[in-house]
Amino acid sequence: MYRVYSAPAGAENISPLEKDRLLHRNLATMDEAIGWAAHMSRTGHAVVLIEGDDGTRLAAGEIASALRQRAG
Template identity: 80%
Template sequence: MYRIYSAPAGADDISPLERDKLLHKDAASMDEAIGWAAHMSRTGHAVLLIEGDDGTMLGAGEIASALRRRMS
């Protein structure tokens, strides 16, 4: 499972303590997580972190790169 943490546009990186306070969506695959991140980006939200049960952690910059690759 993957958790996608989002916040209002312009939000900064989050600390582990702040993570528990943010809304998140669960996804079954990384592809689904990136798809949700794309949706959130289109609706004016910032996706700050994608975290997987397998230890995967993508920060905002890595998510932005993945979204750019997906669009090309």
């Protein structure tokens, strides 16, 4: 499972305490997580973190890079 954490537009890095208060969505695959991040970005939300049960951890900058690659 992957968790995609979103925040209001303009948010970037978050602390562990803030993470517990953020909205998140659970998704089965990384492809679904990146797709959800793209959707959230299009609707004006910031995706600040993607975490996977396998130890994957993408911060805001890495997510932005993945979204650019996906669009290209």
